[in-house]
Amino acid sequence: MYINAPAENITVYPEWPRPSRDLLQSLAAYPPALIGDVRKRMDMMSADIRCLTPGTRLAGSVLPIQVWEGDNLAIHRGLDEAKPGDVLVISGNGATNRSVFGGILAEICLHKGVTGVIIDGAVRDIEEMNDMGLAVFARGTVPAGPSKNGPGYVGKPVACGNVVCNPGDVVIGDADGIVVIPQAELIETLQALPGQEDSERSIRTRIKEAVAS
Numbered sequence: 001m002y003i004n005a006p007a008e009n010i011t012v013y014p015e016w017p018r019p020s021r022d023l024l025q026s027l028a029a030y031p032p033a034l035i036g037d038v039r040k041r042m043d044m045m046s047a048d049i050r051c052l053t054p055g056t057r058l059a060g061s062v063l064p065i066q067v068w069e070g071d072n073l074a075i076h077r078g079l080d081e082a083k084p085g086d087v088l089v090i091s092g093n094g095a096t097n098r099s100v101f102g103g104i105l106a107e108i109c110l111h112k113g114v115t116g117v118i119i120d121g122a123v124r125d126i127e128e129m130n131d132m133g134l135a136v137f138a139r140g141t142v143p144a145g146p147s148k149n150g151p152g153y154v155g156k157p158v159a160c161g162n163v164v165c166n167p168g169d170v171v172i173g174d175a176d177g178i179v180v181i182p183q184a185e186l187i188e189t190l191q192a193l194p195g196q197e198d199s200e201r202s203i204r205t206r207i208k209e210a211v212a213s
């Protein structure tokens with residue numbers, strides 16, 4: 001950790017398998033809306049969780065973190081477990097009167113190769129983070145800072161934006177919002193995507209032909 005605080009009350013769960021980089025990159029080529037369509041339009045996070053860093057997209061393997069409302073000790077501890085390609089998926093139980101994430105934590109994320117952050121809660125330092133290129137999704141911003149006392153969990157499934165997120169699931173996000181893909185369903189999801197893309201393309205072709213005739 002880059003802060004000087006005792007973290008014994010943060011429970012860290014055993015390490016989990018992560019999806020391959022190839023699989024992640026292949027899925028990241030598709031927008032969340034199309035991915036949602038091939039997944040029965042299920043497993044998408046609440047519209048209240050927005051992209052706060054315009055122009056950024058997010059794709060990665062879930063590193064779940066549960067914080068005590070208004071406290072971010074578990075995020076500092078969780079970043080010690082982060083691997084390149086991870087996305088921090090943080091449940092703050094939806095509390096927004098205190099931010100649990102900001103520019104310093106964003107700096108650690110970039111240093112660890114974390115590709116994005118999703119928070120069921122609030123953040124601060126958003127202008128700074130806009131310049132850093134890290135994709136940050138949350139319920140909102142507030143300047144009030146957090147405590148660093150814990151307790152919390154790292155690597156235990158969390159509820160974020162109404163969706164259960166397990167360690168090693170894949171999250172894909174853009175300006176529309178976020179879809180969560182369970183790790184056991186990554187390949188079948190990827191295989192269904194070209195067909196869905198073709199069917200949208202053929203509808204567009206028919207629209208253009210009708211307009212032209």
Ligand SMILES: O=C([O-])CC(=O)C(=O)O
Binds near residue numbers: 072099101102105
């Ligand atoms: O003070 C905090 O822990 C949150 C924050 O602003 C930062 O990470 O820069």
Ligand SMILES: [Mg+2]
Binds near residue numbers: 102103104
């Ligand atoms: Mg700060």
